[in-house]
Amino acid sequence: MTPRLKEIFNKEIQPALKDKFGFKNIYMAPRIEKVVLNMGLGLDATDSKILKSCEEDMAKITGQKPVTTKFKKSVANFKTRKGSNAGLKVTLRKNRMYEFLDRLVNIALPRIKDFRGLSPKGFDKFGNYTFGIKEHIIFPEVSFDRADKVRGLDIVIVIKAINKEHSFALLEKMNFPFTKKGDN
Numbered sequence: 001m002t003p004r005l006k007e008i009f010n011k012e013i014q015p016a017l018k019d020k021f022g023f024k025n026i027y028m029a030p031r032i033e034k035v036v037l038n039m040g041l042g043l044d045a046t047d048s049k050i051l052k053s054c055e056e057d058m059a060k061i062t063g064q065k066p067v068t069t070k071f072k073k074s075v076a077n078f079k080t081r082k083g084s085n086a087g088l089k090v091t092l093r094k095n096r097m098y099e100f101l102d103r104l105v106n107i108a109l110p111r112i113k114d115f116r117g118l119s120p121k122g123f124d125k126f127g128n129y130t131f132g133i134k135e136h137i138i139f140p141e142v143s144f145d146r147a148d149k150v151r152g153l154d155i156v157i158v159i160k161a162i163n164k165e166h167s168f169a170l171l172e173k174m175n176f177p178f179t180k181k182g183d184n
Contacts, residue, residue: 003098005174013173021166030127030161030170035097037062038069038154039136040087051085053148058088060141062100066090103139104155105175111138117179120168127167129157 009031017029039058044050051068058066066088074082092100109115112135122131133153137144159167172178 005102006098030166035092036156038089062090117177123164127161
């Protein structure tokens with residue numbers, strides 16, 4: 001069964017973007033290639049119990065088992081050793097990506113306390129969008145009572161587009177809650 005957001009993207013969003021930007025065919029319109037979630041654990045990554053609980057939480061949020069990332073260099077000031085655990089990451093593609101984005105926009109983001117919208121300044125020069133979430137417990141899959149500590153998440157949405165404006169238009173059509181200029 002195809003995800004709801006994917007059907008909307010194929011039937012409504014992609015043709016609308018094609019017409020808006022005057023592309024010759026529908027495949028020139030911007031589209032999301034993958035979504036990468038990263039949870040840095042810092043000093044907690046050395047504790048196997050904390051690492052296991054964070055791994056379970058990420059698996060519940062994404063529906064996919066996370067990969068444990070390692071430090072590439074030893075840095076004395078940060079108390080890191082080369083090869084030791086740094087955090088967790090998950091790369092979502094295809095149907096899981098659309099399901100996650102649908103839950104993120106419609107369920108998780110509105111649950112953030114004092115949420116005013118996402119900053120439109122999170123685009124890089126290639127059109128990819130990056131933002132952070134301070135509390136991973138905004139997702140309904142994660143039990144607030146069972147979570148030992150509230151952790152942050154970095155989310156990178158990799159978009160195949162010509163420029164930032166095309167990426168912004170795509171995410172706006174997907175109902176991403178961006179702040180408007182003048183909103184305080």
